Amino acid sequence: xxxxxxxxxxxxxxxxxxxxxxxxxxxxxxxxxxxxxxxxxxxxxxxxxxxxxxxxxxxxxxxxxxxxxxxxxxxxxxxxxxxxxxxxxxxxxxxxxxxxxxxxxxxxxxxx
Amino acid sequence: xxxxxxxxxxxxxxxxxxxxxxxxxxxxxxxxxxxxxxxxxxxxxxxxxxxxxxxxxxxxxxxxxxxxxxxxxxxxxxxxxxxxxxxxxxxxxxxxxxxxxxxxxxxxxxxxxxxx
Numbered sequence: 001x002x003x004x005x006x007x008x009x010x011x012x013x014x015x016x017x018x019x020x021x022x023x024x025x026x027x028x029x030x031x032x033x034x035x036x037x038x039x040x041x042x043x044x045x046x047x048x049x050x051x052x053x054x055x056x057x058x059x060x061x062x063x064x065x066x067x068x069x070x071x072x073x074x075x076x077x078x079x080x081x082x083x084x085x086x087x088x089x090x091x092x093x094x095x096x097x098x099x100x101x102x103x104x105x106x107x108x109x110x111x112x
Numbered sequence: 113x114x115x116x117x118x119x120x121x122x123x124x125x126x127x128x129x130x131x132x133x134x135x136x137x138x139x140x141x142x143x144x145x146x147x148x149x150x151x152x153x154x155x156x157x158x159x160x161x162x163x164x165x166x167x168x169x170x171x172x173x174x175x176x177x178x179x180x181x182x183x184x185x186x187x188x189x190x191x192x193x194x195x196x197x198x199x200x201x202x203x204x205x206x207x208x209x210x211x212x213x214x215x216x217x218x219x220x221x222x223x224x225x226x227x228x
Contacts, residue, residue, distance in 0.1 A: 042218030094214040103156045
């Protein structure tokens with residue numbers, strides 16, 4: 001996983017609860033991403049960041065927030081969990097030199 | 113804008129027979145193209161990538177893909193399937209320059225089943 005760690009691995013939330021998915025990388029990459037993967041689908045981009053203090057929306061940002069106060073950390077926040085947010089969430093970094101994205105192991109979230 | 117279409121949602125082959133997973137893409141710029149594999153309940157692993165060098169790209173585990181600009185295709189092949197190849201495969205397009213910032217666009221995925 002090229003040094004991309006995600007916590008927690010699994011989580012069950014009740015509707016309306018909030019939580020933060022953590023993503024940390026130890027390779028000093030500027031570009032970081034959050035994707036979600038719904039059953040039977042490819043990954044869709046939620047938010048991305050090109051460096052500390054800079055974030056932008058991806059394809060499916062509604063219901064989520066992010067921050068990037070350091071290069072290492074890129075947390076994803078769900079404020080009011082909804083069943084539609086049941087998914088597997090992947091954090092990734094982009095190694096620009098190799099032009100490859102490396103993914104964390106994922107967080108499986110269920111909202112009931 | 114960029115998009116990816118994987119032409120088959122499921123492909124079933126017998127062990128030892130060839131594998132063909134089809135992918136067409138659309139991109140306004142010269143794309144980078146990738147194939148990722150995902151085994152059940154696992155993360156994503158890069159199989160191979162095309163980034164404007166050789167059009168025939170060799171990857172891990174005997175897989176290869178050919179970039180055909182005239183057909184806007186990037187099909188994944190393997191001469192002889194192995195049981196361990198059973199997984200879901202994603203074709204992915206990216207544009208590394210400008211304001212694309214390396215964002216990936218995924219196809220819907222193709223589930224490969226390998227029969228003994």
